[in-house]
Amino acid sequence: MNNLASTYWNQGQWKEAEELGMQVLEIRKRVLGEEHPNTLLSMYNLAFTLKSRGHSEEAILLLTKCVSLRKQILSPQHPDTTASLETLNEWESENLKIRV
Template sequence: MANLASTYRNQGRWKKAEELEVQVIETRKRVLGEEHPDTLISMNNLAFTFKSQSRNDEAISLLKTCLQLQKQILGPQHPDTESSLKSLNEWQIENIVIGP
């Protein structure tokens, strides 16, 4: 499901990607737990899908949540954590300059 959601996202089929990503997150939370690295990757992916749809506030909010969990679980130096921090900073600056 996660791979198909990624394919939809790459094709610009945002709604289809979002639907699957939500299912993937819920399944991973239930099976692996909310703090599992795979669950965090799914949260990150959904944040990017929101951003691609110009749903900036939702994207920023979800990425903030994801980043906090990444810092706790993976550590601040982990590549996924650093990547999320970089994206979040860019999105917040863009949101200030361009507006929601």
């Protein structure tokens, strides 16, 4: 399911990617737990999908949660954490420019 959601995203079919990405995230939360690295990856991917669909505020909120959990679970220096934090900073900066 995750791969199919990724395929939809790569093809620009963001609505389908979002729907499937949400399902994947919920299933992973239920089966693996919210703090599992694969669940966090789904959260990260869904944030990108939301951003692609123009839901920047929702994407930023989800990515903020992902960064926080990755810091706790993986460590602040883990490559996934640092990449997520860099993306979050970019998105927040873009969002501020739009509001000004």
